Amino acid sequence: MKHSLVRETIIKTASNLFYQKGYNLTGINEIISESGIAKATLYNHFKSKEDICVAYLDYLNTPFLKNIEDFALSKSKGSEQILALFDFLEKFFLSENFNGCWCLNTISEIPNQNIKIRNEIQKGKTEFLKLIVRLLEINFPNKTKKEVATLSKQVYLIYESAISESHLHQNKWPIKTAKEIIEKIFT
Amino acid sequence: MKHSLVRETIIKTASNLFYQKGYNLTGINEIISESGIAKATLYNHFKSKEDICVAYLDYLNTPFLKNIEDFALSKSKGSEQILALFDFLEKFFLSENFNGCWCLNTISEIPNQNIKIRNEIQKGKTEFLKLIVRLLEINFPNKTKKEVATLSKQVYLIYESAISESHLHQNKWPIKTAKEIIEKIFT
DNA sequence: AATAATAGACAGACCAGTTAGTCTGTTTTT
DNA sequence: AAAAACAGACTAACTGGTCTGTCTATTATT
Numbered sequence: 001m002k003h004s005l006v007r008e009t010i011i012k013t014a015s016n017l018f019y020q021k022g023y024n025l026t027g028i029n030e031i032i033s034e035s036g037i038a039k040a041t042l043y044n045h046f047k048s049k050e051d052i053c054v055a056y057l058d059y060l061n062t063p064f065l066k067n068i069e070d071f072a073l074s075k076s077k078g079s080e081q082i083l084a085l086f087d088f089l090e091k092f093f094l095s096e097n098f099n100g101c102w103c104l105n106t107i108s109e110i111p112n113q114n115i116k117i118r119n120e121i122q123k124g125k126t127e128f129l130k131l132i133v134r135l136l137e138i139n140f141p142n143k144t145k146k147e148v149a150t151l152s153k154q155v156y157l158i159y160e161s162a163i164s165e166s167h168l169h170q171n172k173w174p175i176k177t178a179k180e181i182i183e184k185i186f187t
Numbered sequence: 188m189k190h191s192l193v194r195e196t197i198i199k200t201a202s203n204l205f206y207q208k209g210y211n212l213t214g215i216n217e218i219i220s221e222s223g224i225a226k227a228t229l230y231n232h233f234k235s236k237e238d239i240c241v242a243y244l245d246y247l248n249t250p251f252l253k254n255i256e257d258f259a260l261s262k263s264k265g266s267e268q269i270l271a272l273f274d275f276l277e278k279f280f281l282s283e284n285f286n287g288c289w290c291l292n293t294i295s296e297i298p299n300q301n302i303k304i305r306n307e308i309q310k311g312k313t314e315f316l317k318l319i320v321r322l323l324e325i326n327f328p329n330k331t332k333k334e335v336a337t338l339s340k341q342v343y344l345i346y347e348s349a350i351s352e353s354h355l356h357q358n359k360w361p362i363k364t365a366k367e368i369i370e371k372i373f374t
Numbered sequence: 375a376a377t378a379a380t381a382g383a384c385a386g387a388c389c390a391g392t393t394a395g396t397c398t399g400t401t402t403t404t
Numbered sequence: 405a406a407a408a409a410c411a412g413a414c415t416a417a418c419t420g421g422t423c424t425g426t427c428t429a430t431t432a433t434t
Contacts, residue, residue: 003403003408022296024211028394038410040397049394099299107355108295109209112286122356153364161348168294169309177340185371190382215420225384227423236420 001037007045009035015056019102023053023109053106054120060102061124069131073138079186081139085132085159086179093166093175100167104160129156151185158182194232196222202243206289210240210296240293241307247289248311256318260325266373268326272319272346273366280353280362287354291347316343338372345369 001009013035017026028049032039046052072084092098099105103121110117132152136143143151158178165174200222204213215236219226233239259271279285286292290308297304319339323330330338345365352361 001403001409006409021298022211024209024296025298027392029392039395039412041409043395044408100295104291104351104355105295108287108292109211111208111212125355150364150367153360154368157348157352157361157364157368158344160352161344164291164351165344165347168291168312173340174344177337177344180337181341181344181368181372185368193383214418216418226386226421228383230421231382 006037006041010037010042010045010052011055011059014052015059018053018056018106019060019099020097023106050114050116053117057103057106057117057120057124061127065124065127065131069134072135077139079139079182081135082132082155082182082186083179085135085155086162086175086182089159089162089166090172090175093163093172098167101160101163104164125156128159129153132156132159154185155182193224193228197224197229197232197239198242198246201239202246205240205243205293206247206286207284210293237301237303240304244289244293244304244307244311248314252311252314252318256321259322264326266326266369268322269319269342269369269373270366272322272342273349273362273369276346276349276353277359277362280350280359285354288347288350291351312343315346316340319343319346341372342369 010031014026014031017030017034028039028042031052032042046055068085068088071088072081075081075084103124106117107121112118129152132155133148136148136152136155140148140151158181162175162178166172197218201213201218204217204221215226215229218239219229233242255272255275258275259268262268262271290311293304294308299305316339319342320335323335323339323342327335327338345368349362349365353359
């Protein structure tokens with residue numbers, strides 16, 4: 001296989017497995033057999049399973065952040081663009097592969113001491129928070145910087161519970177409830 | 188060791204390990220060596236590691252539900268008793284053993300197909316939701332049943348994100364933010 | 375009260391399978 | 405000709421779980 005494709009193939013395969021089965025329950029041997037890549041090749045691209053995990057988190061975070069932002073921006077201005085975050089989540093929830101948030105899942109699987117993975121997760125969440133800040137600035141230009149900072153954390157928190165609780169209960173009521181809270185906050 | 192104490196010892200030791208290290212990263216051998224119980228004895232009390240996990244969840248859930256309810260009821264009536272849930276969480280967060288929510292951690296570690304453990308987790312969360320319903324009924328007797336049902340889910344969601352996000356960010360700002368949302372909801 | 379029987383604790387060998395990671399040697403791509 | 409792919413053997417440690425056999429405390433029978 002061509003060099004440039006190998007790395008991508010590994011990440012793609014590992015990502016599917018990590019997300020569906022969890023990090024600890026996915027073995028290196030499963031990754032190589034599923035992706036058709038030799039073990040030595042895998043370790044030529046990544047020095048450890050941990051490094052593949054970091055790549056996995058980034059591989060899912062980057063398109064997620066882009067897609068959810070594009071989706072929100074496509075809606076009419078105002079609180080609609082905030083609510084759109086939850087409509088996006090609902091579509092994700094209804095897709096057959098939904099298995100909760102990869103970041104929250106992974107953080108529950110690693111020891112507290114694993115700062116490499118923890119940092120990657122916090123980085124992704126910080127990017128998400130920044131995205132919410134951008135949406136608030138666009139849609140509520142009259143709010144002060146401080147108000148936006150406060151509001152964005154609130155929206156973030158509500159989003160986070162909506163994704164993890166819809167996963168836990170295997171039901172979309174948490175997404176609906178989240179939208180109720182958002183509506184209360186923005187009126 | 189006396190029969191009745193053996194089971195308790197196993198659960199207590201396993202609980203500490205499962206909560207601190209995670210379910211998958213804790214081995215049976217570690218549980219037996221740490222608790223000083225023979226392997227055959229352990230399997231005389233539990234038919235599998237999975238069963239120990241169920242006992243672990245119950246072992247932490249039961250006192251948690253009792254303690255947080257007692258704490259809330261000790262506060263003055265009104266929204267104070269709801270906010271008390273988050274003060275209780277903050278104390279928990281500041282304790283040295285805090286490692287997030289055992290239920291949310293465990294659900295991220297098990298395959299979707301594991302209904303035994305998933306049921307136990309959903310059971311614990313449902314009990315927590317009922318507790319919030321009780322608190323709302325006591326403190327807001329004028330609200331209709333429907334209003335209480337709606338509000339309780341909102342409070343529940345906010346609590347859940349406060350615990351998981353304070354864990355993720357290793358910071359108590361999510362608890363503070365959660366209380367801001369609660370105050371908005373109840374005024 | 376003395377003896378016998380049962381339950382359940384103990385230690386730890388053992389099983390088959392899996393783990394992450396290394397290494398050797400060969401073939402293909404650039 | 406150099407780089408990097410390939411297959412896959414191999415290591416040492418660990419996994420959940422079973423099993424054998426011993427020892428001790430409680431209970432039942434005489």
